[in-house]
Amino acid sequence: MTTHLLDCTSDELEAWFAAHGESRYRAAQALRWALARGATSFEQMTDLPAALREQLASEFTLAPPPVLAETVSDDGGTAKVLLGLGGGDAVEAVRMDYDPEALGHAGSERSTVCVSTQVGCAMGCVFCATGQQGFTRNLTAGEIVAQVLHFTRRRRVTNVVFMGMGEPLANYAATVTAIRHLIDPDGLHLSARSITVSTVGLRSGIRRLAAEGLPVGLAISLHAPDDELRRRLIPTAAGTTIDELLAAARDYIARRGRRVTFAYALLEGVNDSEQQARALAARLRGIQSHVNLIPYNPTAGETLRRPSRERVRAFQRELQAAGVNATVRIERGAAIAAACGQLRTAQARRREPVALADGRPR
Numbered sequence: 001m002t003t004h005l006l007d008c009t010s011d012e013l014e015a016w017f018a019a020h021g022e023s024r025y026r027a028a029q030a031l032r033w034a035l036a037r038g039a040t041s042f043e044q045m046t047d048l049p050a051a052l053r054e055q056l057a058s059e060f061t062l063a064p065p066p067v068l069a070e071t072v073s074d075d076g077g078t079a080k081v082l083l084g085l086g087g088g089d090a091v092e093a094v095r096m097d098y099d100p101e102a103l104g105h106a107g108s109e110r111s112t113v114c115v116s117t118q119v120g121c122a123m124g125c126v127f128c129a130t131g132q133q134g135f136t137r138n139l140t141a142g143e144i145v146a147q148v149l150h151f152t153r154r155r156r157v158t159n160v161v162f163m164g165m166g167e168p169l170a171n172y173a174a175t176v177t178a179i180r181h182l183i184d185p186d187g188l189h190l191s192a193r194s195i196t197v198s199t200v201g202l203r204s205g206i207r208r209l210a211a212e213g214l215p216v217g218l219a220i221s222l223h224a225p226d227d228e229l230r231r232r233l234i235p236t237a238a239g240t241t242i243d244e245l246l247a248a249a250r251d252y253i254a255r256r257g258r259r260v261t262f263a264y265a266l267l268e269g270v271n272d273s274e275q276q277a278r279a280l281a282a283r284l285r286g287i288q289s290h291v292n293l294i295p296y297n298p299t300a301g302e303t304l305r306r307p308s309r310e311r312v313r314a315f316q317r318e319l320q321a322a323g324v325n326a327t328v329r330i331e332r333g334a335a336i337a338a339a340c341g342q343l344r345t346a347q348a349r350r351r352e353p354v355a356l357a358d359g360r361p362r
């Protein structure tokens, strides 16, 4: 298979051009075409010599992945796309627009794209459709960026969140290369601050990212106030304690000067009691953070349920009363992140639903 141009870092491209007797500046030129201008073939790069374009085309591809399905919400504010990756694999990406004026809110207009980083996921979270599919493969940097490009070819994108299918920090190199293309002034020129990486909590990955010099936002999926429950919800979390994760979060905040978001998927009767909210608040006190409550989006079977609106509010109130900043992800936000995996699931062979033994997820 030919390498996608955007699988290469800008340094690798500079080296390629240098090796072909060309100025390093050509790398920036090619990236501008591929990213800022959304070119889909080398033919379009009209300010590159024809021979060089041919040479590029013989070694690289710029072809976008085929669109297998696309759904747009009635008001046009949310779009979800399923992209084919060859070999029967597919991933999805979602675009969600936020128009403060229409909602009577302050702030500026945003268009956020939620990208996937893997086909499936090896982490096995019991409430996650992607986790229940198991792991197939990592995406390349080009395949991650292609999801954003699908939308930027149609309209401006202001934010990118790594909250789709897969665990970004388990596909570290491709994730970081993709982020660099997104923020590259010759690329999509997004602000690193408008990019958020969500992780299930891979400690070494969080530390590596903190050292990367990219001021991207970090979200850590916590889901439980204690290790025992967290391990039941995230079976692969066994090696990491919440205390260790909070230490990694503190380190990230200190190094990057940004608060961290803790994601908490609310599951009725499992992790949504007021007592659990107080326990969570006690652990987070003093950490410059923000809790993002995500009412469970039913995807993984009938045994898990979304709590009532009242229970969600009560959980949020307990956190706030204890001085912990907490917001509830709005329904459309849920469509973007929590529902990531659903479109693919609809096409993939269904697995056995997650079963609860004595009220506990397995």
Ligand code: SAH
Pocket: 127, 128, 129, 162, 163, 164, 165, 166, 167, 168, 198, 199, 200, 219, 220, 221, 263, 264, 265, 266, 294, 295, 296, 297, 298, 299, 300, 337, 338, 339
């Ligand atoms: N693997 C990363 C990023 C992808 S998941 C992570 O786990 O953080 C993005 C977010 O959606 C995570 O916070 C995840 O816990 C949440 N999520 C996944 N499935 C969900 C569901 N069915 N209901 C609610 N939240 C869900």
Ligand code: SF4
Pocket: 121, 122, 123, 124, 125, 128, 129, 130, 131, 132, 164, 165, 166, 167, 199, 200
């Ligand atoms: Fe993977 Fe995130 Fe889903 Fe867990 S929630 S299975 S880490 S994609």
